[in-house]
Amino acid sequence: MTSVETLKAMAAAAAVALVQPGMVIGLGFGSTAAHATRLIGERLASGALRDIVGVPCAEGTATLAREMGIPLTTLDEVNAVDLTIDGADEVDPQMALIKGGGGALLREKMVAQASRRVAIIVDESKLSPALGTRFYLPIEVVDFGYRATARWLEAQGGSVRLRVRTDGQPFRTDQGNLILDWACGPITDPAALAARLAARAGIVEHGLFVGLATDLFVAGASGVRHLTR
Known part of the structure; x- marks a missing residue:
């Protein structure tokens, strides 16, 4: 193998x-x-x-x-x-x-x-019939109001967790931002979801390409x- x-x-x-x-x-x-x-x-x-x-x-x-x-x-x-x-x-x-x-x-x-x-x-x-089936969707967010952003994501469906390092501290991107990992389930329209996420204040970037x-x-x-x- x-x-x-x-x-x-x-x-x-x-x-x-x-x-x-x-x-x-x-x-x-x-x-x-x-x-x-x-x-x-x-x-x-x-x-x-x-x-x-x-x-x-x-x-x-x-x-x-x-x-x-x-x-x-x-x-x-x-x-x-x-x-x-x-x-x-x-x-x-x-x-x-x-x-x-x-x-x-x-x-x-x-x-x-x-x-x-x-x-x-x-x-x-890594091949999947629909995005979100096998992997969570990373959402890069600013510190300010990140819990409110997490609640908004969960209101769309699924669950959200703050990404942490092995020492238990929040993971930081190269820009110093936080990441919320959103288990949103299968995504039927990635382009439409990408547009909704891009329009939400507090979200710096999302993992849909x-x-x-x-x-x-x-x-x-x-x-x-x-x-x-």
Whole structure:
């Protein structure tokens, strides 16, 4: 049986094959995206790639990229990102995503929206008939009134919990915000829910990524499937 880490590495390798010399690359956050970042760094070191610059989606990604020798820039310093490679927590048949399990959803979405092409890399366990079936929906919120925001979310259905670290303290994003993990159940219309969440004061960002993925690499026991939208 193929291990999950092997599947992640397979999907990452397939996506990294899209990287060409001279590109600005969005570097995603999470265990699957880390495989892609390491592989890009290895190919730069070997000379198989050149003139690559990365835009990291999280401080943790920036640290890994520097360790791998990948030159970095920011969204403020580039006109566009040629290709972003990132993972996902759940993917529906229309290639809509839930992201934010690692807490980097705001920066990940900003980089994705600035990208000409967004390649999502997953193992087949992340595929779902409807978003919210297998994974909670992360909601990044400000401290002020976060309990009121949680009550509003619960009024929409489901349950909400404040994300905490292993030491019991509230988890903080790179922006210093809190995350509410909303077990909302299957989402029938991700775009409509995304619009409702975006309109609610106190919500900084949500983990629904709708219409952003252009390529999906799904690794399974039989190999890697490449789907496009």
